[in-house]
Amino acid sequence: MNILEIRNLNLGFSTNNGFYQALFDVSFSLEKGHTLAIVGESGCGKSVTAMSILNLLPKNAKIISGDILYSGESVRELSEQDYREIRGKKIALIPQDPMTSLNPLFTIGDQLLEVIKIHQKLDGKDAERRAIEALDAVQIPSAKERFKSYPHEFSGGMKQRAIIAMALACNAEILIADEPTTALDVTIQAQIMELINNIKRERDMSVILITHDLALVRENSDKICVMYCGHIVEEGDTKEFFEGPLHPYSKALLKSLPTVRGISLETIKGQPPSITQIIQGCKFHPRCKDCTDTCTHEVPELKIISDSRLCACHLC
Numbered sequence: 001m002n003i004l005e006i007r008n009l010n011l012g013f014s015t016n017n018g019f020y021q022a023l024f025d026v027s028f029s030l031e032k033g034h035t036l037a038i039v040g041e042s043g044c045g046k047s048v049t050a051m052s053i054l055n056l057l058p059k060n061a062k063i064i065s066g067d068i069l070y071s072g073e074s075v076r077e078l079s080e081q082d083y084r085e086i087r088g089k090k091i092a093l094i095p096q097d098p099m100t101s102l103n104p105l106f107t108i109g110d111q112l113l114e115v116i117k118i119h120q121k122l123d124g125k126d127a128e129r130r131a132i133e134a135l136d137a138v139q140i141p142s143a144k145e146r147f148k149s150y151p152h153e154f155s156g157g158m159k160q161r162a163i164i165a166m167a168l169a170c171n172a173e174i175l176i177a178d179e180p181t182t183a184l185d186v187t188i189q190a191q192i193m194e195l196i197n198n199i200k201r202e203r204d205m206s207v208i209l210i211t212h213d214l215a216l217v218r219e220n221s222d223k224i225c226v227m228y229c230g231h232i233v234e235e236g237d238t239k240e241f242f243e244g245p246l247h248p249y250s251k252a253l254l255k256s257l258p259t260v261r262g263i264s265l266e267t268i269k270g271q272p273p274s275i276t277q278i279i280q281g282c283k284f285h286p287r288c289k290d291c292t293d294t295c296t297h298e299v300p301e302l303k304i305i306s307d308s309r310l311c312a313c314h315l316c
Contacts (some may be wrong), residue, residue, distance in 0.1 A: 003206050004030040004053070004091075006175060009066035011052060013275070020275045021064070022048055023230045030174065035200065035207040037221035037238065039214060039253075045230040046210045047064050047096065050176050053208075054093060055083045070174075089119040089226040092172040094163055096179045101163055102151040108135075108162050109147035112169060120182070134165040138195060157188035161195065168199060175200070178210045193220050214257055218242055226250050229273060230285035232302055244304035246311040248288045282314070290315060 006028050012021040023045050030036045036044045053059050053068055063107070068075050070086060078086075095101045103111060110119075112131040116122055122130055128147075135143035138161040151159060160180065167175060177196060181189035197220060200207055209221055217224060217238065224241050226234040226249065234247040245251045255266040270287045273279055278287065285295040294314050302312040 001032050002029040003032045004208075005067075005069040005118050006049070006053070007067045007069070009049070009052060009068070010064040011057075011066075012064060012205060013058075014062065015276075017276070018062045019062075021230065022061075022275055023052075025302075026066070026227075026230070026232055028225050030206050030208060031222075032173075032206055033200075035197075035209055035220060037209045037211065037217040037224045038227060039211060039217055039224060041212060042228035043275075044227040044274055046227055047178055049227075050093070050178055050208065050210055053176065054087050054091060055080070056093075068133055070107060075222075079096075084118075088115060088172070089170045090172055091174040091176065092167035092170065094160075094167050094175065094177045094180045094183060099156060099159065099183060102159060104151050106150075106155070107147070107176070108149050108151065108179065112162075112166055115166050116169050128191065130169060131165075134169040135162070137168060137199065138162070138165045140165070155186055160184065160192055164192075164195065168203075171203065172205070174206045174208070176208045176210070179212075180209070181211075181213070181216065189216070196220075203272065206212075214253060219257060226253070229279075230275075231283060231312060232310075233275045233312045234310065235302070246305060246309060246316050247284075247313050248290050248315070252287075282312075289304040294299065 002218055006026055009023055009026040010021065011023040012019050023184065038049065041276055052063065075086060109131055112134060113127050116127045116130050120130060128143055132143050135147060140146050140158060140161050154162060180196065181192055184192065193216065196207065199205065221238045224236060224238045225232050225316060226247065228249050234245065234250045245254055252268045256268065258265065268287055272282065279295045282295045282300055285291045288295065292314065300312045300314050302310050305311050305316055
């Protein structure tokens with residue numbers, strides 16, 4: 001059963017130089033209890049897609065067309081007040097940077113209490129008990145004492161755990177984890193992902209994992225969407241993807257991963273185009289070594305290749 005569906009989402013930004021489209025017919029679904037990974041280089045549209053789901057877009061952003069369905073119901077036309085009943089309470093966010101996401105002027109406990117009071121309608125001792133339970137759930141030692149700590153008294157990994165506690169304090173059904181292991185060392189990264197996976201299993205929660213780290217995706221997702229320049233270029237079962245990627249961009253990404261000692265890594269030539277750069281045909285064709293004449297003037301459709309695989313490439 002799908003708990004979340006994105007249907008043909010088109011979005012752009014107004015600038016002093018005009019309006020530029022950033023997302024092109026983005027569509028995917030998230031099954032209950034599953035983890036969907038959205039991967040791609042910086043600027044490909046991963047985080048903008050997540051912010052669209054949460055209705056947290058900047059003022060100069062505009063959804064041109066498409067729909068967002070939560071539990072089968074469209075949320076596109078909801079008022080901001082109604083959206084607050086979903087955001088945080090039903091769909092929670094782990095923001096990209098744990099170091100700057102906490103307010104340094106307030107204790108961890110105060111920031112947790114604010115979330116709980118807004119979404120759980122609890123107060124006083126009941127709210128404090130729920131907050132300490134949330135810190136316990138993310139394995140912060142001596143939670144009752146650390147409840148009174150300020151962010152600067154926490155390590156990077158502890159700050160990330162506190163942010164996860166805030167995201168989970170209201171028993172959300174969907175967790176959007178936007179680069180949840182950024183700026184953390186490898187050991188702490190593994191602990192954070194293990195924590196998210198354990199909580200996911202315990203609560204039958206659904207997760208959207210946004211990352212550029214394919215090694216993280218291999219171990220922590222059921223399904224993968226590969227994005228490039230605002231387009232989904234490949235979608236499918238994670239295991240099948242790593243066994244045999246379909247799109248030239250996906251193949252290039254996997255070939256850039258460290259594997260066997262002694263085998264040199266391949267690189268993808270060039271840079272991803274900026275949002276203002278107009279490219280005819282497939283957006284990846286200037287960097288694609290398999291490019292054909294068709295690729296230079298026809299945009300490939302995301303088409304079904306098999307029961308669990310989709311690909312947007314003229315060669316598929």
